Amino acid sequence: xEQKALHQPFELYVSDMECWKERPLIYHFFEIVQILEGxxxxxxxxxxxxYHKGSIFLFTPLDCRGFDITKPTRFCSIRFSETFLRQxxxxxxxxxxxxxxxxxxxxxxxxxxxxxxLVKQPGDCNMIAxxxxxxxxxxxxxxxxxxxxxxxxxxxxxxxxxxxVSNGADTAATxxxxxxxxxxxxxxxxxxxxxxxLRIEYLAGCFNLSANYVGExxxxxxxxxxQQYITQYKIKLVQQRLTHSKLTISQIAGELGFTDESHLxxxxxxxxxxxxxxxxxxxxxxxx
Numbered sequence: 001x002e003q004k005a006l007h008q009p010f011e012l013y014v015s016d017m018e019c020w021k022e023r024p025l026i027y028h029f030f031e032i033v034q035i036l037e038g039x040x041x042x043x044x045x046x047x048x049x050x051y052h053k054g055s056i057f058l059f060t061p062l063d064c065r066g067f068d069i070t071k072p073t074r075f076c077s078i079r080f081s082e083t084f085l086r087q088x089x090x091x092x093x094x095x096x097x098x099x100x101x102x103x104x105x106x107x108x109x110x111x112x113x114x115x116x117x118l119v120k121q122p123g124d125c126n127m128i129a130x131x132x133x134x135x136x137x138x139x140x141x142x143x144x145x146x147x148x149x150x151x152x153x154x155x156x157x158x159x160x161x162x163x164x165v166s167n168g169a170d171t172a173a174t175x176x177x178x179x180x181x182x183x184x185x186x187x188x189x190x191x192x193x194x195x196x197x198l199r200i201e202y203l204a205g206c207f208n209l210s211a212n213y214v215g216e217x218x219x220x221x222x223x224x225x226x227q228q229y230i231t232q233y234k235i236k237l238v239q240q241r242l243t244h245s246k247l248t249i250s251q252i253a254g255e256l257g258f259t260d261e262s263h264l265x266x267x268x269x270x271x272x273x274x275x276x277x278x279x280x281x282x283x284x285x286x287x288x
Contacts, residue, residue, distance in 0.1 A: 009084035038073030193257035243283040
């Protein structure tokens, strides 16, 4: 799968997209998209959802995304990296923002695997549309303190979107298999660095399933084994850290629950075809 990096911490543009030329790609940044005109289908993590004028959706750095246009489409795209929201902050604020973004990333990534992001409250739709318009104006005018204002606008939009995802999850908390697998995936994302909470016995207790059935259940609804999913998810997180952070490989290994740096390097090369050092050099070269 091809990948694309962001060349600066924040980008905003309005564009026509009569024909999406690129196949689905993995972009190593967050992206909020508002459809201004047009219709078609968006693809995220091999799921396809219809879009129309007024549609708003968010992609995380882990999502594979693409578009299939049926009517000429004009859209506003706001792309930003974790670095953007951490600029000009105290160490305590940067740590808080990093944790907040990681939580949102888990929420949206797992939601995007199975469901369309729907902003159900008219008031929230209007608020997001207004914030997007303010962001476009700030970005174009670039008046003093515009970067700080953009940070606040992006934070507000993310919180509104997260509220809609969370409310939707709470509504059908135990009614369907889809909600159960979503909760299981969210649990895995939130505890990806804690192997003990990813054990089959622990998951069985958390989600009221037989230990013998956990693996079968997981594969039934995701198409892959539990261990395969956990490993691939960790590798994607490592790729993101290598691309967008200055953490050492040893620090990344500790953060994501690998035994040590050599364990991470072996797993990473096995699944990515190159060492973490090689991957980071290549990712940094793309950003130049």
